[in-house]
Structures are given as C-alpha cells and as structure tokens.
Amino acid sequence: MVSILTNIKYTNKLVQKYSKLTRSINEEYINIHPIQRGGILTAEAYKALIAYGDGYSLCDNCLKGRIDKIENPPVVEFLEDVASYYNIDKMMLTGAAREAKRIAMGTMVKKFPDRKTVIIDSNAHYTTYLAIEVNNLKVREVPNSGEPEFKIEPADYDKLITQVKEEGESPLLVLLTHVDYKYGNYNDPKLIGDICKKHDVPFLLNAAYTGGVLPIDCKDFNADFITCSGHKSMASSGPIGLLGFKEEYTDDVIVFSKIQGNITSKSFPNKICTVMGCPPVYGAPLMTLMASFPEVVKRTQEKNAEEESKKINHVVDIITKIEGIQLLGKYPKVHPLTSIKTEIFAEIAKTHPRKGFFVRDEFKKKGIIGMLPGISKDMKFSTYGLTWPQVKQLSNAFVDIAKKYT
Amino acid sequence: MVSILTNIKYTNKLVQKYSKLTRSINEEYINIHPIQRGGILTAEAYKALIAYGDGYSLCDNCLKGRIDKIENPPVVEFLEDVASYYNIDKMMLTGAAREAKRIAMGTMVKKFPDRKTVIIDSNAHYTTYLAIEVNNLKVREVPNSGEPEFKIEPADYDKLITQVKEEGESPLLVLLTHVDYKYGNYNDPKLIGDICKKHDVPFLLNAAYTGGVLPIDCKDFNADFITCSGHKSMASSGPIGLLGFKEEYTDDVIVFSKIQGNITSKSFPNKICTVMGCPPVYGAPLMTLMASFPEVVKRTQEKNAEEESKKINHVVDIITKIEGIQLLGKYPKVHPLTSIKTEIFAEIAKTHPRKGFFVRDEFKKKGIIGMLPGISKDMKFSTYGLTWPQVKQLSNAFVDIAKKYT
Numbered sequence: 010m011v012s013i014l015t016n017i018k019y020t021n022k023l024v025q026k027y028s029k030l031t032r033s034i035n036e037e038y039i040n041i042h043p044i045q046r047g048g049i050l051t052a053e054a055y056k057a058l059i060a061y062g063d064g065y066s067l068c069d070n071c072l073k074g075r076i077d078k079i080e081n082p083p084v085v086e087f088l089e090d091v092a093s094y095y096n097i098d099k100m101m102l103t104g105a106a107r108e109a110k111r112i113a114m115g116t117m118v119k120k121f122p123d124r125k126t127v128i129i130d131s132n133a134h135y136t137t138y139l140a141i142e143v144n145n146l147k148v149r150e151v152p153n154s155g156e157p158e159f160k161i162e163p164a165d166y167d168k169l170i171t172q173v174k175e176e177g178e179s180p181l182l183v184l185l186t187h188v189d190y191k192y193g194n195y196n197d198p199k200l201i202g203d204i205c206k207k208h209d210v211p212f213l214l215n216a217a218y219t220g221g222v223l224p225i226d227c228k229d230f231n232a233d234f235i236t237c238s239g240h241k242s243m244a245s246s247g248p249i250g251l252l253g254f255k256e257e258y259t260d261d262v263i264v265f266s267k268i269q270g271n272i273t274s275k276s277f278p279n280k281i282c283t284v285m286g287c288p289p290v291y292g293a294p295l296m297t298l299m300a301s302f303p304e305v306v307k308r309t310q311e312k313n314a315e316e317e318s319k320k321i322n323h324v325v326d327i328i329t330k331i332e333g334i335q336l337l338g339k340y341p342k343v344h345p346l347t348s349i350k351t352e353i354f355a356e357i358a359k360t361h362p363r364k365g366f367f368v369r370d371e372f373k374k375k376g377i378i379g380m381l382p383g384i385s386k387d388m389k390f391s392t393y394g395l396t397w398p399q400v401k402q403l404s405n406a407f408v409d410i411a412k413k414y415t
Numbered sequence: 416m417v418s419i420l421t422n423i424k425y426t427n428k429l430v431q432k433y434s435k436l437t438r439s440i441n442e443e444y445i446n447i448h449p450i451q452r453g454g455i456l457t458a459e460a461y462k463a464l465i466a467y468g469d470g471y472s473l474c475d476n477c478l479k480g481r482i483d484k485i486e487n488p489p490v491v492e493f494l495e496d497v498a499s500y501y502n503i504d505k506m507m508l509t510g511a512a513r514e515a516k517r518i519a520m521g522t523m524v525k526k527f528p529d530r531k532t533v534i535i536d537s538n539a540h541y542t543t544y545l546a547i548e549v550n551n552l553k554v555r556e557v558p559n560s561g562e563p564e565f566k567i568e569p570a571d572y573d574k575l576i577t578q579v580k581e582e583g584e585s586p587l588l589v590l591l592t593h594v595d596y597k598y599g600n601y602n603d604p605k606l607i608g609d610i611c612k613k614h615d616v617p618f619l620l621n622a623a624y625t626g627g628v629l630p631i632d633c634k635d636f637n638a639d640f641i642t643c644s645g646h647k648s649m650a651s652s653g654p655i656g657l658l659g660f661k662e663e664y665t666d667d668v669i670v671f672s673k674i675q676g677n678i679t680s681k682s683f684p685n686k687i688c689t690v691m692g693c694p695p696v697y698g699a700p701l702m703t704l705m706a707s708f709p710e711v712v713k714r715t716q717e718k719n720a721e722e723e724s725k726k727i728n729h730v731v732d733i734i735t736k737i738e739g740i741q742l743l744g745k746y747p748k749v750h751p752l753t754s755i756k757t758e759i760f761a762e763i764a765k766t767h768p769r770k771g772f773f774v775r776d777e778f779k780k781k782g783i784i785g786m787l788p789g790i791s792k793d794m795k796f797s798t799y800g801l802t803w804p805q806v807k808q809l810s811n812a813f814v815d816i817a818k819k820y821t
Contacts, residue, residue, distance in 0.1 A: 057436040291653070
C-alpha cells in the first residue's frame with residue numbers, strides 16, 4: 010500500500026459544502042433561458058437518466074469495443090434513425106456540437122490542406138469561431154444588416170464565396186447558423202446550400218438550436234455536414250453532440266487508428282481517432298438522447314413547430330406594444346429564441362434601489378426565471394415548449410411590470 | 416415556416432423501440448465489471464443527477480461565460496479542492512480522461528515542437544496510444560515482464576529515457592499508467608517521477624483507475640500532469656475527465672482565444688481554446704462529480720483503500736486455490752482490478768451446450784454480472800466497493816461453479 014494521505018480531509022465542512030447541489034426551484038418556476046428550453050428532459054429521458062446514471066453504464070452492453078456498435082440497447086439503429094431524421098447519410102456522436110464543428114473543420118483541413126478560409130454568418134456562435142481558431146484557419150464573415158433585424162442576406166454568401174475565389178483560394182468550408190444564439194433569426198439553409206453547390210464548396214449547417222426543434226432535411230438543403238446538440242435542442246441530459254455528414258466524407262471523418270506499439274505491436278484498428286476511440290457520451294448522455302428521440306420526432310412535425318412559432322409571435326406582438334420594448338431580429342419569428350431591447354427597464358433601473366437586478370426580482374415574483382442578473386437594457390428568452398397558459402403568464406408579466414413602474 | 420417534413424415518422428413502433436431503456440437488473444445483481452465499480456453513483460450524486468438532469472442545467476448559474484468560474488454552486492472552490500486533493504497546482508475539467516491526455520500531449524507539442532517521442536508503459540490503455548497518434552507523435556514502450564506478472568520495472572524507464580536521449584532527442588513526455596486496465600498492476604509513481612526529474616523530462620500520471628480510488632499526491636510523485644476520470648473512478652455520472660497540471664504549464668494548457676471577426680471584430684478573449692470554450696460537462700457530469708466528492712475523499716483515505724485491497728486479496732487467495740484458475744498481474748494486489756486465467760472454465764466450455772456463455776449464465780444465477788459474454792479463457796473483475804458479504808458471494812461463486820463441473 011502506498012503510504013501517503015490525501016491532501017484534503019473528509020470533514021463535516023467538506024460534506025456541507027457539496028451537500029446542497031439541488032435545483033428544486035425548477036418545479037415552481039418557468040425557466041425562459043433560451044439555452045435551457047430545448048434541453049428539458051422528457052419523462053422517458055428521466056427514466057433513462059436514472060437507469061443509466063452510473064459512469065460507464067452503457068459499456069456493460071459493449072461487445073465490439075465501440076459505443077456506436079452496441080445493438081442492445083439499440084444504438085446502431087438509433088444512429089441510423091437520427092441520420093434518417095436529419096436526412097443525411099451518416100451520423101457520428103460527439104462530446105457536444107462545438108466538438109462536431111471542430112471535427113468537421115479538422116476533417117476538411119486534412120482533405121484540402123491548402124485551403125484556409127471558412128466563411129460563416131456574422132451571427133455565428135463563439136464556438137464556431139473557436140473551431141476555426143483551433144484548426145488554424147481564417148474566418149471570413151458574411152455581414153448582417155445590423156440593428157434592428159441583424160439579417161443575413163443569402164446573396165452576400167454568393168458574393169463572399171466569389172470574392173474569396175477571386176483572391177485565389179477555394180473556401181475550405183461554408184457555414185450557416187440555422188438559427189443564431191443571439192437574435193434567434195431563422196435562415197433558410199436551402200438558399201445557402203444551393204449557392205455552395207453552384208460554387209462547389211462544402212456546406213456545414215450548424216443546427217445547435219434547431220435540430221430537435223424545427224424540421225430539417227439535409228439532402229433538400231444540400232448540406233454536406235450538420236452539427237447538432239442533444240442537450241441544447243434534443244431533450245437530452247448530455248452533453249452530447251451529433252455530426253451528420255455525406256457518405257463521401259466517411260473515410261475523412263471516421264479515421265481508424267493506425268498506431269502500433271513498438272515492443273508489444275499492439276494496435277487498435279477498430280478505434281476511431283476522431284473521437285479518441287469512443288466519444289464521451291457513454292451512459293446518461295446517449296441514453297437520454299435515445300429515450301427522448303420519439304418525442305423529438307413528434308415535436309418537430311410541422312404542425313407542432315408552427316404552434317411553437319405562434320406562441321413566440323403571440324408574446325412578441327404583445328410586449329412590443331409596450332413603449333420602450335423593441336424586438337431585435339427578424340419578424341415574424343420562426344424559432345422561439347428571441348432578443349429584445351428593454352429601454353423601459355433600463356430607465357427604471359436608473360432609480361430603482363435594486364438597480365438592474367429589479368428585472369430578475371420582478372419576473373421571479375411572477376414565477377419566471379432565466380434572466381441574467383443585473384441586466385436591464387436587453388433580454389433574451391425562449392417560449393419553446395411552454396404551455397399556452399405559461400405563454401400568457403410570460404406576456405402578462407411584461408405588461409404588469411411595465412404598468413407597475415409607469 | 417419551412418415546409419418540409421421530418422424524414423422519420425412518429426409512430427408507435429418508434430416509441431416502442433426507445434421505450435425500454437431501463438437497467439433494473441442493477442438492483443438484483445452485483446456488477447463486477449472493472450469499468451463500472453469506481454463510477455457507481457453515491458446517494459448524493461443521484462440527487463444531483465436528478466436535480467441537474469436537464470441539458471445545460473448548470474449554465475443558468477453562469478455569470479462570467481465560463482463553467483470554471485461559476486461560484487454558486489461552488490465550481491471554483493471545487494476545482495481548488497480537487498487540485499488540493501491530488502496535490503497539484505491547477506485542475507481543468509475535460510470531456511474524459513482520454514481528452515485530458517490528448518490535451519496534455521498537445522500542450523507539450525506546442526511547447527516543444529521539436530520533440531516527438533512519448534515514453535509509456537506497455538500496459539497503457541488504448542486511449543494513451545490514440546492520444547499519441549492524434550498528436551502525430553511517436554510511441555516508445557517500456558517493456559513488461561510478460562506472463563504471469565506483466566510487471567513494469569522502473570529501471571526500464573530510466574534506460575529508455577537514456578536511450579532516447581542518446582538517439583539525439585529529449586522525450587516530449589513520459590507517461591505512467593498508475594494502475595493499468597488489464598492486470599490492475601499498481602505502479603509506484605514516485606519511482607518514475609524521480610527518474611523523470613533526474614532526466615528533466617515532463618511526467619504524466621494517468622490515474623483513470625486510481626484517482627478517486629487510491630490516495631494520490633502529485634507533488635510527492637513529481638508529476639507534471641495527472642489525468643483522471645470522474646465516471647471511471649470518482650463516482651460521477653460523467654463522462655467527465657480532469658487534467659491536473661503544474662503552475663508552470665498554465666499558459667500552455669489554458670490557451671485563451673485570439674481570433675477576431677474580420678467584419679464584426681468580435682473576439683472571445685475569455686474563452687479557452689483548449690476545451691472549445693467550456694468542456695462538455697455542463698450539467699449532470701460535473702454536478703454528480705461534485706456531489707460525490709466528499710465520499711470520494713473519504714473512501715480514498717488510507718484505511719479505506721487498504722480495506723479494499725484486503726477484499727480483492729481475499730478473493731484472489733480463495734479462487735487461485737482452484738485448479739485451473741491463475742492470477743495474471745502482480746500479487747498481492749493493491750488495486751481491486753484483477754485479471755485471471757480460467758483454464759478450468761475453458762475446459763468446461765468445450766463440452767458445455769452453451770459453450771463459453773455458460774460462465775456468464777452460472778455467475779448470473781448467483782447474482783453476479785459484468786462478464787463478457789462467451790468468454791471462458793480469462794476474466795476481468797473488480798471488487799471495488801463491494802461489501803464483505805458480496806465479496807464472499809463472489810469467491811463462493813467461483814468455488815461452487817468449479818465444484819459443479821468437476
């Protein structure tokens with residue numbers, strides 16, 4: 010036995026510190042944080058979460074040394090079903106959507122080592138920029154129309170691709186954020202996909218906020234790659250991401266190990282280098298994603314997606330009638346992620362004893378949480394998955410708070 | 416609204432397929448799969464799992480745009496506590512231990528671009544080899560003594576480092592698997608750490624099977640890096656890994672983003688490129704790790720770790736008296752991960768109607784699961800965390816099955 014002691018002691022104080030990791034407020038409040046709405050677990054996912062809570066729970070069922078080859082529970086079939094759901098040839102599990110973007114770009118770098126430019130919309134998530142950075146690539150942004158719409162024009166993709174080509178380089182990859190994190194603007198992927206096809210450049214659709222929320226058809230969109238987030242939009246505990254790709258990229262994405270031990274000659278030809286053998290989704294992340302999948306299929310049927318659009322447009326219509334509240338982003342809304350300017354609240358904050366924190370206080374009194382603390386000038390929220398009474402609770406809260414202070 | 420349909424339909428068949436993702440057998444059986452024993456959730460972790468089950472649950476509490484800066488729940492303090500627990504300067508969260516190894520090697524590559532060789536023990540996990548491969552490095556294995564002990568001699572590390580240096584290159588990194596996945600052999604890190612210090616080469620301790628199971632003191636070991644697994648050995652749902660490192664590597668490991676949007680001038684200097692902003696551990700993985708931490712501290716106190724050694728040695732002592740069962744790996748055992756050759760079962764399988772599957776059948780009848788199906792020649796198991804009655808249930812099972820067939 011090694012005769013050392015751990016450098017931190019098991020004390021009552023230590024137990025106390027880590028004993029209050031509960032989150033019971035969820036049951037009493039509506040959480041309108043856009044990052045949360047699409048990830049809320051279904052009842053089926055909760056059951057899977059508890060059953061597969063232990064570390065490597067799923068690996069008990071691994072007979073072939075790879076998570077994507079497990080047949081019972083039906084992981085193999087699930088990956089086929091998800092590929093079919095997004096209508097793309099192949100589907101790979103990753104640690105998160107950001108990892109999927111990193112991997113997709115890395116794949117393209119290997120395929121086209123001379124190409125360095127990634128064209129993205131200027132509303133892209135910071136992880137899109139980081140995926141470019143860690144792959145040592147150059148970013149070129151498609152402009153947006155600025156306040157208040159921050160709209161991306163497909164024609165600008167065409168222009169920029171042409172421009173990069175005229176500068177002497179074929180773009181490595183063109184990326185579109187299906188719905189962006191900030192304004193929740195919906196972009197039609199087909200328009201960009203067709204432009205990419207015309208220019209013969211690969212097209213990646215980042216569907217972190219839409220895969221599992223809106224209908225998606227990669228073949229129709231001419232998308233070469235799609236990146237999705239289980240915990241953001243597919244009712245999975247996660248973290249778990251998905252990278253969908255066209256058949257032709259299979260050998261570039263799924264890179265099998267070739268290393269060999271110099272003494273032992275050990276080799277691992279069955280293991281995928283791209284995800285370090287297996288992606289880190291061994292138990293609860295994947296099982297909750299699978300458990301929620303039927304519900305996710307159901308909720309993305311067109312009529313359900315349209316009902317969700319109605320909810321957010323209902324709220325937007327009511328609250329933008331309040332003087333000092335202005336929608337940022339396009340209208341009408343397709344996706345419920347919404348950004349507003351709240352000059353009315355910023356004014357109130359100037360003289361309120363709680364300053365900007367009053368916004369969160371007031372909404373919390375009305376059973377609504379998820380705002381950033383201390384922020385009164387603007388706000389982001391999502392109505393995704395709220396019931397109609399909750400939708401009305403939210404719009405009423407805006408109206409009542411505005412009335413209270415004016 | 417986009418007018419497309421999802422390509423898979425919500426049907427009863429779909430619902431059925433993903434409706435049986437339960438794992439209730441756990442309650443009736445002891446699972447002796449070595450990959451599972453250290454990851455079994457504590458009661459506190461179960462509570463956290465349920466409270467933080469939703470996708471990005473922890474991100475509600477994020478005020479500074481980084482998971483490692485969240486103060487409530489106490490993530491900041493937790494990272495300090497875990498660093499203190501392993502007695503290393505800094506601690507970073509990663510997707511899994513394999514990611515931690517990939518990152519540590521990538522860090523060293525940037526620091527020493529001319530160095531290409533990673534020296535590892537020849538019992539290292541396949542992900543150690545893959546981390547070397549994805550970083551485009553060369554592997555050099557320290558030999559082991561072969562059957563039956565598969566022992567690694569510290570003197571061979573000294574020899575190999577010297578040899579690589581004589582060949583004209585300073586090794587990029589020296590890695591020791593604290594306890595290996597196959598034989599469960601315990602290696603004293605201090606002996607290797609001292610050799611590395613003498614040669615002035617960085618030392619990484621892979622503690623995937625030991626961090627959270629055995630006492631660890633990186634300063635005493637002279638370890639530059641430590642890689643740990645929350646779901647393997649720290650009673651976390653995970654997947655979640657930890658990368659501990661010496662202060663002097665901080666700027667190499669924690670690489671802040673420098674990219675800038677060419678039109679928007681957007682930049683993200685607060686985001687860490689190494690983990691794509693934040694590592695994929697946003698909700699349940701980190702919260703269960705934190706919830707189990709006090710218990711993990713308690714169970715790695717020396718007397719508890721010694722008690723676990725007694726359990727496995729008790730089983731080994733009894734079952735190796737059975738003719739046709741032989742221990743692989745060193746004896747006595749420090750860590751409960753154990754490998755045995757089971758010629759007795761291989762013999763029985765030759766004429767048994769269920770062939771090699773009879774082994775799993777027989778153990779299952781005795782309330783024990785976790786064996787690979789169809790395998791009768793050898794077996795891996797761990798007694799970690801079993802009660803003494805369960806330990807005896809396990810050793811009795813071997814004796815009874817042997818008796819039944821001889």
